[in-house]
Amino acid sequence: MSESITIKSPHEIEIMRQAAKIAAGARSMGRQAVRDGMTTRQIDRAVHEFIVKSGAVPSCLGYEGFPAATCVSVNDEVIHGIPGRRTVHNGDIVSIDLCATYKGFVGDCAGTYPVGEVSEEARKLMEVTRQAFFEGIKFAKVGYRVLDIGEAVQDYVESHGFSVVRDFVGHGIGRGMHEAPEVPNYRPARSAGRVNPRLVKGMTICVEPMVCAGDWAVRILRDGWTVVTADHSLAAHYENTILITDGEPEILTMADDI
Ligand code: MF3
Numbered sequence: 208m209s210e211s212i213t214i215k216s217p218h219e220i221e222i223m224r225q226a227a228k229i230a231a232g233a234r235s236m237g238r239q240a241v242r243d244g245m246t247t248r249q250i251d252r253a254v255h256e257f258i259v260k261s262g263a264v265p266s267c268l269g270y271e272g273f274p275a276a277t278c279v280s281v282n283d284e285v286i287h288g289i290p291g292r293r294t295v296h297n298g299d300i301v302s303i304d305l306c307a308t309y310k311g312f313v314g315d316c317a318g319t320y321p322v323g324e325v326s327e328e329a330r331k332l333m334e335v336t337r338q339a340f341f342e343g344i345k346f347a348k349v350g351y352r353v354l355d356i357g358e359a360v361q362d363y364v365e366s367h368g369f370s371v372v373r374d375f376v377g378h379g380i381g382r383g384m385h386e387a388p389e390v391p392n393y394r395p396a397r398s399a400g401r402v403n404p405r406l407v408k409g410m411t412i413c414v415e416p417m418v419c420a421g422d423w424a425v426r427i428l429r430d431g432w433t434v435v436t437a438d439h440s441l442a443a444h445y446e447n448t449i450l451i452t453d454g455e456p457e458i459l460t461m462a463d464d465i
């Protein structure tokens with residue numbers, strides 16, 4: 208995490224748009240690969256190939272040693288699932304999270320998708336997680352502060368009976384995948400003394416609700432990466448890279464199917 212918030216120039220924003228567009232396209236490819244009988248590695252391959260064909264670099268691959276282009280997290284896995292031989296089946300929900308670096312700038316997005324027919328609870332969880340992002344970015348404007356986003360995410364999620372993960376947060380983005388500021392999905396205790404910067408035109412940040420159907424406590428599997436809910440309840444994740452503007456935020460990782 209770099210020390211200070213970077214404000215992007217118009218030229219840098221143009222490159223961020225291109226990087227983010229590739230990331231969004233890769234997410235769409237991953238989404239289409241979420242089908243009964245597919246392995247999580249095949250889902251990763253679809254994402255990886257799209258990023259490379261687009262002239263970008265899959266920035267998660269090798270990041271702090273992560274071994275793939277895509278984090279693929281199934282059911283009670285919240286984030287950072289490692290793609291492998293596991294197959295996904297009807298009724299599963301599958302989270303995909305990826306980054307693409309293009310001309311030195313990173314685009315980052317995630318989404319959770321159903322395999323075939325899923326339970327009512329799973330469907331509601333995915334919808335609330337996605338909508339929580341849109342509730343949060345109502346405050347992603349000049350005149351608000353970073354923590355206003357998380358408050359809105361938390362209130363929306365909890366009003367639907369779900370919980371938000373505390374141990375992982377959204378982040379600034381630019382030349383680095385993770386830049387300042389941290390963007391929590393909850394209202395930190397005052398005593399936590401979190402910095403709460405003002406939102407400024409030209410900031411690019413990732414807003415990424417991670418939502419659990421049960422309790423928000425998580426643990427990390429012995430692979431050192433996969434984050435699962437401690438109570439094994441279902442979890443969903445939804446993320447876009449956004450730009451703070453004079454008016455409404457611009458969702459840089461926008462695509463027809465987000
Ligand atoms: N895309 C993730 C994020 O939202 C980062 C994945 S961690 C990695 O921050 F190691 F897989 F890259």
Ligand code: CO
Nearest residue numbers: 315413415446
């Ligand atoms: Co992110």
